[in-house]
Amino acid sequence: MLSTMQDAPLSIAQLLRHGSTVHGGAEVVTWTDAGPQRRSYAEVGRRCAALAHALRGLGVTGDERVATFMWNNAEHLEAYLAVPSMGAVLHTLNIRLFPEQLVHVANHAEDHVIIVDPTLIPLLAPQLPQLTTVKHVIVTGDSTAGLEVPEGVQVHTYEALIADQPTEFDWPEVDERSAAAMCYTSGTTGDPKGVVYSHRSIYLHSMQVCMTEGPGLKQGDRALAVVPQFHAMSWGLPYAAFMIGASLIMPDRFLQPAPLAELIAAERPTFAAAVPTIWLGLHQYLEQKPQDISYMKEVLIGGSAVPPSLMHVFENEHGVSVLHAWGMTETSPLGSVARPPAGSEGDDRWRYRYTQGRFPASVQARLVDDAGEVVPNDGSSIGELEVRGPWITGSYYGVDAPDKFDNGWLRTGDVGSITPDGYLTLTDRTKDIIKSGGEWISSVDLENAVMGHPDVLEAAVIGVPDEKWDERPLVAVVLREGSAATVDSLRDFLSDKVAKWQLPENWTVVSEVPKTSVGKFDKKRLRSQYHDGGLDVTRI
Amino acid sequence: MLSTMQDAPLSIAQLLRHGSTVHGGAEVVTWTDAGPQRRSYAEVGRRCAALAHALRGLGVTGDERVATFMWNNAEHLEAYLAVPSMGAVLHTLNIRLFPEQLVHVANHAEDHVIIVDPTLIPLLAPQLPQLTTVKHVIVTGDSTAGLEVPEGVQVHTYEALIADQPTEFDWPEVDERSAAAMCYTSGTTGDPKGVVYSHRSIYLHSMQVCMTEGPGLKQGDRALAVVPQFHAMSWGLPYAAFMIGASLIMPDRFLQPAPLAELIAAERPTFAAAVPTIWLGLHQYLEQKPQDISYMKEVLIGGSAVPPSLMHVFENEHGVSVLHAWGMTETSPLGSVARPPAGSEGDDRWRYRYTQGRFPASVQARLVDDAGEVVPNDGSSIGELEVRGPWITGSYYGVDAPDKFDNGWLRTGDVGSITPDGYLTLTDRTKDIIKSGGEWISSVDLENAVMGHPDVLEAAVIGVPDEKWDERPLVAVVLREGSAATVDSLRDFLSDKVAKWQLPENWTVVSEVPKTSVGKFDKKRLRSQYHDGGLDVTRI
Incomplete structure (x- = not known):
């Protein structure tokens, strides 16, 4: 029996349209040498249309890859939204890859265009001669100073390129399962491997980021995205922010404790996301130079396990609640989030918060032992975590990796236990135990x-x-x-x-x-x- | 370019599995003559498996329809979950239809089985001889007393039927676009028309119910579902509650102000949903018999426009915040929800709350005038509301209704205006203006x-x-x-x-x-x- 529901795809264009109209008054703030630079989501919407026209003008058609080699900033947000919305594929290049890895991933993904921040030219330029598929380099801002490119590659400035373009674009209706964006794992073993997100997976993941059991991002939040846009899609914050009408605060290259503290004081984020190292650094800085950061009600921490001591210090000394979460590039990345059950109190509550948290309905999780058997979720049996769901990868782009999958489930390489009520505690990586x-x-x-x-x-x-x-x-x-x-x-x-x-x-x-x-x-x-x-x- | 994401369907079985394990300690409370009857979600999960086995035993295969003629109660919840999870289609019969309408919809949907509450036998039995496709009637509880059925129809009691069945079921993996449930419009003009929800539409809608901009249902909530399960899927609460781990409080047939007030006092809901009439009645009752209901922090009201006076009286006299929303059977039903923008205050805040609210990213809305032209969202231009999205119907089951659709958009029959920041104010029905x-x-x-x-x-x-x-x-x-x-x-x-x-x-x-x-x-x-x-x- 067929349903009578409309066949309306889940798409990035829908997020772009929604965020730039209904939430047109929200803003993306980019930190610069000269302080904050502000841009409303309405303006981001117009610039996205202009960027899409400009990219079409450079010959970007179909599912060609447009890469970014950028910090977290407004232009990176525009690429996040415009590139998938026009039907092309965003490829976020990790600026911290070793040169040979960078060459490998750009060639492997067949990047056609690279958008680069001026301050990152020194990191990218030496590799350009080896990037065999790149035809255009777009430098954000107004100047391409310092960039020499191989023959056959054209250089543009971002602002000149979009300056005279129309500010509306007839976004094509896409198949929601088609590619929207890709990100390579950081590749601690072997070559980095590519994960290709679909419009559907990003859309569903964005909904989860705004669900009460998840990070709970909400309209009017001011979300500080310290976690890089080149790393696991900045944990989905840019897309979720456009979906729900939260403003974004982007630190660009100012990731050291001192400028981060300054940015926080100036922009008063209500929510933030970063790996533990960043928060450790900030805390150590604030011990020397005390500053109220309690308006930042909740910070999402993942990427590696959060030491309980860090959670206590943020709660007790700064009035900031740490929300522990687990995920990986392969999981979009939101997996589990450590919200304690309603009604839990005191030490009991803390014990839940120390864990990697619970998985939402959309992500199934199980533990598998050395013999390949599923072990019970009894809070003590240990196994490798395997996950399954609509925003979990089922393969890697263009390479076989059979040992990473188990009959449709992703093998995470993480080892731990799960309680009967679903709380995951990771004890180690399979390779580190x-x-x-x-x-x-x-x-x-x-x-x-x-x-x-x-x-x-x-x-x-x-x-x-x-x-x-x-x-x-x-x-x-x-x-x-x-x-x-x-x-x-x-x-x-x-x-x-x-x-x-x-x-x-x-x-x-x-x-x-x-x-x-x-x-x-x-x-x-x-x-x-x-x-x-x-x-x-x-x-x- | 293909994405590498897993092809994991959105399904009711996934909700059932998740709710009955991770949130196995949540409960559904059904109000009875003898007070509350409690059942944990873990137990609901086991009974759902038993029900599915029992229905298979009655010959329910493929996408056959299993109808319910029931109040809001635990068994109705079990049918909600088990029937779609086994691949069959739940058909919620509206107990308030006129007899000839009831006959029409049951025959039109080709219901194979009907599950009925004992107290509703008098309403159903007279029509049974005309229900040509029904082969089995299942009466909830332990007795079929008072039910006489035509030849060829078998009668069962619910409890005997599931008593010796296995408590696990190997739920099939379904195509997420296949039918999960159906509901006929109440049909103020012409025959009632059937809307067929898919696994996908119900799943996405459930996520929306738990999003911060939506009703914001959360783990640990105690949700009082006054809005009937036979009416627009009880606004999606049963599915959303299983998704997020909120307990459900079901009033069964006790919908009058006095028992409702008693139930509220006994079960202390934190959230509730009903049409304005119910809340008006409750308020009038509480004026005579004052009672604290302020733990019910938020009540969702829709189904018809909420008089501002009702919102003020609940806020000022009862300490209960009224959340105004708009939707219809054809929209699953959640359309817009009137959460004011963050930062709005005083009268300004109230003005936002009086409106029908904002649509989420998943539901596109536009206004169309008499000439078929889209009018601007400027807060003053008036047009008929048209909506589009993955949980909006694109047709009716087995009937043509071209005048209800406009090039892929649903014509809602509602007339109003939309502000630039997306707030809908309905001024009338096209037929009532x-x-x-x-x-x-x-x-x-x-x-x-x-x-x-x-x-x-x-x-x-x-x-x-x-x-x-x-x-x-x-x-x-x-x-x-x-x-x-x-x-x-x-x-x-x-x-x-x-x-x-x-x-x-x-x-x-x-x-x-x-x-x-x-x-x-x-x-x-x-x-x-x-x-x-x-x-x-x-x-x-």
Whole structure:
């Protein structure tokens, strides 16, 4: 039996149309050297139409890829909206990829156009001669100064290109399952792999971002998007903001604690999103230069596990509630969100908030053990997390990766448990878990325990070979300047916090933990440093 | 370019699975003679599986129709979830249809099974001999007492039927665009027409119900669904509640103010939904028997325009915020919701709340004039409202109705204006608007103005023929008992509230305004009463 419902596709053009009219008074604020630059969503709508006309003029047709090599700013938002709406595919290039990775992904995606911020020209220009499919480079702003391009590539400024274009565009009706945008994983193992989002997946994900159980973005919010637009679509905030009528505050390249604090004071965000490192940095800065940030009612943190100590410090010292979430490029990225159940209180409430949270109805989750069997959601059985849903990837663009999928489910590579009422607690990555004498030790649990010490700024734990136990944990700590803590005192501090057999005997004090391009602990590099003898390890 | 996203359908089975596990501790409460009967969502999940097995046992396969002739209760919720999840189609029969309409819709939909509440047997049984496709009648509870059925029809009790069935069911994966449920319009003109909802439309609509700009249903809410499950899917509350983990409070047949007040006191809903008449009745009851209902933070009102006086009285006297919304059976039904823009205050805020509200990104709205031209959203231009979106019907089941559609848009039959920021104000139905001397007079505006008088309980306005002006308004008022108000004093009361040329000269005091099966003013009947000379009209 057929339904009588209209066949109306879910599309980015619909978000663009809605946000630029009904919410035309909302604004995107971009931080610059000279302070904030403001643009209403009505104006963004007109500029999107002009950009689409300009791109058509450059020969962008069908599903050709238009890449961005940009910070978070108004022009990046325009590309987010205009490129998919005209039927082309947005490819957000990660500015922190290694040069050879950048060349690989741009060629693999067959980018036709790249839009680049002037301040990022030095990072992009050296690679341009190897980008074989790029025909046009568009520099945001008014000047292409400093950019030399290979023969056959044309250079434009963004403002000149859109200046005389019509400010309305007849957005085509698309198949909602067609490609809208793509993003490559940061690729800690092997080449980065491409995830291709559809109009449908982005639309549904945007609805979820505005649902009460999700981040709960709402009309009138001022959302500070610190999480980069080149990283997992800035967690979907730009699209969700246009859907619901929340203003966006974009830090551009000003991601250091000092300018971020200044931006926050000036623009008073009510909501913000960033990885833990950013919030740690901000907190440390605010300890030196106190400032009220309590109007920022809730901050969404994901990308790596949030240390409970960070959640408490934001709540108690800054009056800001931390909302812990889990996701990955492959999941659009919103997976689970740690809103505690209504009615939970005190420590109980905190215990829920420490978890990676619950999945919404649209994302099914299960845990699978080493033998490929589904284990129960009983809060203690451990398995690899597998997920399924309309905004979860089912393959990678143009490459086979059968080991990443399990009969239609995405294997996340994360290990943990799920309670009967659906709360996920991740204990580790499959590749980071420490296998000691037949038992598993969670590197993340140890890290959180060590980071609970007041003198510890950062702690990363890896497994290192051990003759007797196969593997044992090694802790790399960064200490607060002038701290008198020693590895012995840190080990004592742990003694009543973790099981005795898990207590690490290998310690090293480092000036910083190596990080990946998106700010996560780079344990692969830490392991190489260990194996190359580059770490000064104390064995207790 | 293909996206790499998983092809995961949006389905009712997914809602059922999610709600009965992750939110297994939520509950549906059904009001009975003996007080509340409680059932957890985990239990509902098991009973849904048993019901699906039982229905398979009765030969329900493919997309066969399983009808309900029921109040709002736990068993109705189970039918809502189990029938579509097993791939069959739920058909909610409106218990207030006239007998010949009931026969028409059950035969037209080809209902195979009807589930009926014992208290509704007297309404259904007389029509059973004419229901040509019905093979099974299932009576909720334990007894079929009082039900005699034609030959060839089998009778079962619900509890016996599901008693020994397995409590798990391997829900089939459905095409999300296939039929899940159907509901016939109440049919004030001609035969009722069927709207067939898809898994996709119901799923997307449920997400919207839980979005911050929508009703904002949230985990832990206790939602009192007064709006019948046989009417526009109870505004989507049963599905949304399962999606988000809100408990449901079902009044069954206890819809009069006294038991409703008792139920509210006992179950402390945090959210509720009903047509204005219900809330008017409750308010009048509470004036006699005061009771705190302020834990019911927000009540959703739609189905017909909400008089501003009702909104103020609930806010000021009961501490309950009224959320005005617009929709219809054809729109699933959630269309617009009157949440004021963030930051609006005082009278400004109220002015937004009086409107029918804003449409979400998923529902496009436009106004079309008599000439078929789209008029601007400028807050003053008037046109017929047309809507488009994934949960808006594009046709009616098995009948042609070309005059109801305009090139892919649904013609709603409602007339009004839309502001540049998207707020809809309906002034009338196309068929109710009063055309006086070439100008339009809104019957609804007049009704609201008259109902602002403290002695007026209800007021309905229709156009009646006039030699000089073609049509002029006639006001039918219901006065508070013992009121000294006269039609002259009422006209005086209006004199500074509406334009002079709109002041009605025709008045009639009635004991009640005739209502449709769903509690709206039945202006068609009022017009016949007028034309048949059944109204005692005073001309001032």
